[in-house]
Ligand SMILES: Nc1nc2c(ncn2[C@@H]2O[C@H](COP(=O)(O)OP(=O)(O)OP(=O)(O)O)[C@@H](O)[C@H]2O)c(=O)[nH]1
């Protein structure tokens with residue numbers, strides 16, 4: 001089943017493999033035999049119980065013949081009515097007819113093994129499916145179209161040429177042929193800079209895809225929960241004049257500049273009056289630790305909590321002077337970088353939003369825009385290793401025997417190959433495709 005289980009307009013069942021057509025045929029009542037269906041055309045079919053001949057569903061069916069299918073094998077796709085019971089029955093019949101259930105990601109894995117996609121594109125499929133914002137979709141779609149693959153394939157080809165050229169120099173040292181070291185260094189330097197740029201862009205791309213976590217922290221009663229509610233646009237957290245209202249961490253999600261931002265409203269940090277408050281404060285500190293950015297909220301009508309200001313000084317933070325509709329306390333007014341905001345008059349909220357957008361953009365910059373790159377964590381680790389190997393080969397070309405430089409260049413080649421899926425072992429493929437959903 002390629003669509004999630006649940007009542008819906010349609011549910012899709014995909015069958016792939018050399019026997020796909022023969023396996024599905026006994027379940028369908030059609031005017032032309034399934035084996036004679038034109039490839040890549042939808043036809044209306046009746047799905048029947050192959051034993052009793054009883055009608056089960058009225059569906060659309062497409063046959064996509066190898067090698068021009070998503071998996072590169074014969075594929076039969078049935079678009080049935082989206083009843084979980086109907087879909088389960090039809091799937092069971094197809095299995096009884098000789099198929100087996102696909103493992104997660106198996107369709108994409110077969111597409112990769114049959115050369116329909118390279119590994120970087122296959123991973124982009126998972127990124128596209130899990131994209132949560134328009135910006136994350138744009139990045140993943142570009143990767144699926146071969147964005148990162150094309151770039152890395154260029155590096156791979158350049159390394160193959162370079163290594164081949166330098167091998168010639170090694171084999172025929174007196175012959176002045178092959179690649180000389182100066183040109184080799186220039187090429188390695190160019191590749192190194194390219195990879196460095198993609199790496200930076202890919203790290204930004206992860207921010208766009210995964211989003212950021214932002215914790216609202218501050219003393220009790222500062223107005224943190226009120227701020228969370230206005231930012232989310234609904235009454236998510238309880239607000240009250242009693243200090244110590246919030247105990248558990250309250251979560252909500254906001255999209256800023258196309259980046260999902262997870263907001264964590266926390267218990268006010270102060271000397272705990274009882275065990276429950278102490279636990280709440282412990283949770284606040286844990287939320288602070290797992291956040292990329294802190295929104296430090298201080299009640300501007302009273303002296304600022306200096307302990308909390310010190311505690312958060314080394315962290316990425318935005319200071320908010322809350323309750324700006326009330327008379328400002330002299331010491332609070334001295335916090336020149338704090339954004340004044342009031343949830344009562346809505347004053348300053350727009351400026352606060354702009355400030356947060358600016359902070360988000362700093363972390364997501366260059367991604368989602370022209371030339372942006374998105375990569376899986378595996379690919380980012382390989383890009384890092386590729387960069388390190390290129391830096392090492394550059395150094396070796398200056399002050400080490402040519403053999404040493406070749407060792408580093410071959411290592412770089414192996415990393416570039418691993419991004420594309422050239423010579424990667426089954427264990428790595430198992431890991432990659434196990435994160436996919438069923439039917440994909
Ligand atoms: N005048 C004024 N009062 C506010 C403003 N924002 C919040 N308050 C009031 O301040 C009190 C505390 O607000 P909360 O949002 O619950 O504060 P908190 O920081 O979440 O408090 P704890 O959860 O107890 O740590 C409530 O009575 C709010 O109505 C504001 O901008 N102006």
Ligand SMILES: [Mg+2]
Pocket residue numbers: 224225226237238239245246265266267268
């Ligand atoms: Mg609160």
